[in-house]
Amino acid sequence: MGMTMTQKILAAHAGLESVKAGDLIEAKLDLVLGNDVTTPVAVDVFDKAGFDRVFDKNKIAIVLDHYTPCKDIKSAQLCKTARDFAKRFDIKHFYDVGQVGIEHALLPEKGIVAPGEVIIGADSHTCTYGALGAFSTGVGSTDMAAGMAAGENWFKVPSAIKVVLTGKMGKWVSGKDVILHLIGLIGVDGALYKSIEFTGEGVWELSMDDRFTIANMAIEAGGKNGIFPVDEKTIEYVSRRVDREWSAFEADEDAEYDQVVEINLSELKPTVSLPHLPSNTKTVDQVAGLPIDQVVIGSCTNGRISDMRIAAEILKGRKVADGVRCIVIPATQDIYMECIKQGYTQIFIEAGCAVSTPTCGPCLGGHMGCMCEGERAVATTNRNFVGRMGHVKSEVILASPAVAAASAVKGCVACPCELD
Amino acid sequence: MVSGKVFKYGDNVDTDVIIPARYLNAPSPEELAKHCMEDIDASFATTVKPGDIMVGGANFGCGSSREHAPISIRACGVRCVIAASFARIFYRNAINIGFPILECPEAAAAIQNGDTVSVDFATGKIVDETTGETFQAVALPPFIEKIVEHNGLLPYLKARMEKGEV
Incomplete structure (x- = not known):
């Protein structure tokens, strides 16, 4: 065998x-x-x-x-x-x-x-x-x-x-x-x-x-x-x-x-995982419009240069919606440097994002973006368990960097196609 | 042979609820124990008594690799965890620190919160003293049994290295 x-x-x-x-x-x-x-x-x-x-x-x-x-x-x-x-x-x-x-x-x-x-x-x-x-x-x-x-x-x-x-x-x-x-x-x-x-x-x-x-x-x-x-x-x-x-x-x-x-990759649509299990998936169009308080773009899942690039493409010339905090965390020093060289960092800051030094921080509710009771985030991280990003009654929706960036701009769960 | 009162939880109990990350910077087992299960059962840490038994459903201990999870459960005085199945890192961690876990879907389904349950680690026999039902847990492979006999992976490894086996 x-x-x-x-x-x-x-x-x-x-x-x-x-x-x-x-x-x-x-x-x-x-x-x-x-x-x-x-x-x-x-x-x-x-x-x-x-x-x-x-x-x-x-x-x-x-x-x-x-x-x-x-x-x-x-x-x-x-x-x-x-x-x-x-x-x-x-x-x-x-x-x-x-x-x-x-x-x-x-x-x-x-x-x-x-x-x-x-x-x-x-x-x-x-x-x-x-x-x-x-x-x-x-x-x-x-x-x-x-x-x-x-x-x-x-x-x-x-x-x-x-x-x-x-x-x-x-x-x-x-x-x-x-x-x-x-x-x-x-x-x-x-x-x-x-x-x-x-x-x-x-x-x-x-x-x-x-x-x-x-x-x-x-x-x-x-x-x-x-x-x-x-x-x-x-x-x-x-x-x-x-x-x-x-x-x-x-x-x-x-x-x-x-x-x-x-x-079949060609049949896939932008997808998110709703609280409180990664298996609780929906396509973005099924849940678009759900209001959010925070966006996190980074982590070991999605903090690489291509993740930063797609987020920057979407945020370029746009603003993070009022009432939303958008935290961007390049995953390594080399990626951070590349973001500076490529102008992504400037795009993020001009859009109203906080750009952080590399850290796992918010993904596990450690620091750099914990949430209080009743708050909801769209995050490019990997877990949306109860209390994962802070308070037991806070919620994490897992998404791609493109969906996270579009959601930051719209102030709710959103597909980047809505910005076209 | 141990006997204790059951604290029962559902499927997919993850290590973030067993011990939330906000407490991981408190490395003493006693400190971790104060916050064990806090996010799904706020009264657990204050009501659990030494000798009690935890029962979970499928995929118990999923998520983060934090060994703080079985450490905190043990530090609460819980003598063992019975579950329908265990997430693999939690399974390894429990074995590696010498904390007994028993896989038994039938027991996990039948035993109710608050029941008194006794467990014979030598045979894997589980008895629900409240209902009289008995169950048989899945036996540990001999290699893993040796780790448990040595009270954890490191004492076992040390003994083998001293004998020149590794």
Whole structure:
């Protein structure tokens, strides 16, 4: 029986000829990641267990992105714990305020993750790097500590859902609409414990940024990972960034899948997820006009340069509606700089947006845009759970950057086509 | 064998409601425990007693990877979580910190809020003392059982590294 792409990567890292769904294996890790929320817990358990060395200081990334620049004294203490640990073991990929970006935008940009690698991160959106054809999954802090100590960890080999993409996305449709549509189809636990393997001719039409956005939200369908095949776009992206050997894996022709889902990209419309589950999807035209108080454009899902570009195109020469706060957060310093060079930052400020240094901040209700009771946001983030962006009785509607920008201008949920 | 009063919740209990992000900068388990389940059950943290049991529906613990979620539930005194299914990161985290979880869709459906339930971790047998019904939880794979026996992943890893197995 053939193997899926994920199974092949796991087999190669476990030193096995083949694996099958359900096998418990121990696989070598190419990278172990943590942030300012999860690393301090990992440091605590690492120290309590009595470890005094890390497996490879070049294969650990510590990225202080969640509550930074520190929102309060407790957050500053968490960062210090992570910073001291990074210093103690001379961690190569340590990113602090001034260099830091949102981890899942930053690591691919810096060439720290590559196709064919096995990556664990103490952050659920670590599945983002599947866009590059890597096996990449979110874990907890104890897993991070174990990974840092041993350079390997245990995995249950997942079965897979195959998502076959055909056609080409229309105007105002992006990777965000694809993944929201998929989550709406299969549900928030539709891919529980499973891989989501994207394939089909539609994949070749997707930009790398679209693929990052799609893989990023595999977890929102319960997925262990989301993964894309390696093509010329991947190679072009990676060749400018990665300076080490890497491998491309392909699923076997006779690989088995639990389920096959077909999505014709040309039939998709701009899509949103209403409170309080990412699977609660509607097309924008079904809910247009719903009043809002805030817009957030950014996050590990949609804070990349193409997201900034589409938002700027829509906001250019327009104003954020009265009574709406629009917060724009380029995900990394390089993206921020590019926004300045391209004139996007000026467009945002002239439109009346607040432009922030890279941070996860508002996505998880941390800082930089928390909401009070009764408020509603359209956000390009990834979760709309109860209380996610602040008060228990505040609401988050998930959307693409194009829909978020158009909504900022109209003061309600809106399709950019309404501005044409 | 443990026995306690049940706090029951529905499907898709996410880690943002188990422990909201606004409290994640308070890393002590005791501090986290004060806010556990706050956003869906404001009285939970003050009414839960040591030995009580949490029951959830499908996809329990979905969302963020925060290990603070099982840490805060345990710090409240809850002895175990029974659910129809667990989100995979929560499942790993609970196992890795040595906190018992039992997957049992039948028990998750039948047990009611406020029932008294006893659980035998050795056999996976769950008894609803209030109704007399019994249930059998899905057995843990042997590898994972070893992690639980060692009271968590790190003590197990340390023991194996000292033996030269890793």
